[in-house]
Amino acid sequence: MKAELANRTVAALKEAGIDFVTYVPETRLSEILPVMKADGSFSLVPVASEAEAVGIAAGASLGGKRAAVYMEGTGLFVSTYNLLTVGERYGVPMLLLVAYVGSFEDQRNSYLFTHYGNKTKGMLDTLGIQYLIVDSANQLEGRIKDAVRMMHALKLPVALLFTGEFTE
Amino acid sequence: MIRYDCFEWLAPQMTDQLVITSLSGQRVEWGHLSKRDADLNLGSMGNALAVGIGLALALPHRKVFVFESDGSVLLSLFNLPTLANLNPTNLAVFVFDNQAYSGTRISYPSATAGKTDLAAVARGSGIEHSVTVSDLEDFKKEATGALSEPGLRFVVCKIEESLGHRRITRSDMDLLETKYRFVRYLERTEGKPIFQGRG
Numbered sequence: 001m002k003a004e005l006a007n008r009t010v011a012a013l014k015e016a017g018i019d020f021v022t023y024v025p026e027t028r029l030s031e032i033l034p035v036m037k038a039d040g041s042f043s044l045v046p047v048a049s050e051a052e053a054v055g056i057a058a059g060a061s062l063g064g065k066r067a068a069v070y071m072e073g074t075g076l077f078v079s080t081y082n083l084l085t086v087g088e089r090y091g092v093p094m095l096l097l098v099a100y101v102g103s104f105e106d107q108r109n110s111y112l113f114t115h116y117g118n119k120t121k122g123m124l125d126t127l128g129i130q131y132l133i134v135d136s137a138n139q140l141e142g143r144i145k146d147a148v149r150m151m152h153a154l155k156l157p158v159a160l161l162f163t164g165e166f167t168e
Numbered sequence: 169m170i171r172y173d174c175f176e177w178l179a180p181q182m183t184d185q186l187v188i189t190s191l192s193g194q195r196v197e198w199g200h201l202s203k204r205d206a207d208l209n210l211g212s213m214g215n216a217l218a219v220g221i222g223l224a225l226a227l228p229h230r231k232v233f234v235f236e237s238d239g240s241v242l243l244s245l246f247n248l249p250t251l252a253n254l255n256p257t258n259l260a261v262f263v264f265d266n267q268a269y270s271g272t273r274i275s276y277p278s279a280t281a282g283k284t285d286l287a288a289v290a291r292g293s294g295i296e297h298s299v300t301v302s303d304l305e306d307f308k309k310e311a312t313g314a315l316s317e318p319g320l321r322f323v324v325c326k327i328e329e330s331l332g333h334r335r336i337t338r339s340d341m342d343l344l345e346t347k348y349r350f351v352r353y354l355e356r357t358e359g360k361p362i363f364q365g366r367g
Binding site: 017020022043045046047048049051052054055056057058059060061062063064065066067081082085086089090091092093149152153155 | 188208210212214215217218219220221222223224225226227244246247249250253254343344347350351354358360361362363364365
């Protein structure tokens, strides 16, 4: 991700009230991590698995944090059970910041990713998780704001799938 | 040592500590012995420790107790290195290890019935205060320490398999009601809104 987009993404998350981020770093959006760290207004929680990233974010959300989980799209498959048992079944708001690897617009798509990418939306639909695709810079701030509003209204996980310009 | 005796001693000691329980008989027994708004019964395996970590990080001034089982911890072993590195000093984890998947009704042995030592796994992950207790007096010492002292604590409680929870009438409070009870309690005691989005 270009530095300018990383800066704008982090600024929009901050503006939307996100203050707690669990994550497993990946290859498309990782430039947001040093920006968030430098900003100082996020509690950053590195974890070993997206499964626990969801659980820890859920606990923080129930404790009053505005929580996000940053992961690669493959992590959605790792954390399916946790999204269902803690996120959806319990009804816990959290924002999923997902690098939508393997999608049409993924500029680094390859045989390594596309088998995940072409099932990502179907899997989110199955879980009942609402999502927006963010594939161009002019959508960025608006979609982050919309997704955060939706997650508070639903009291459920809501996903943003980053692809296109964000995967260059 | 059986889990019910541990809980029967511990429940009256609790004041404003937050408690997260996993699945299995512990959910039923703790729910029977403790009726506090500060209890969050998750009703799933492999999630209680992660949720407890998140709560402990979000509310560093509150003591958080997590009650886990051997099967549940084994399902999410990646929690242990994460916990060690985050090192929340307001978190105490008690793993009630009966060395079996007793919910299967055939008492299928877990890995801790074989070669696996969960306290050693936790120590190897970097959790310094990681111990095993096998009798009620030692459990009381660890629980008293957790109640009165700061510091991350990981306590494996070796217990006999007990099926007493199957004779306890289960709560009719569903998961959403449990969540709202817990969150409204936190809003009252923390003096801040948790959920956003007014109608």
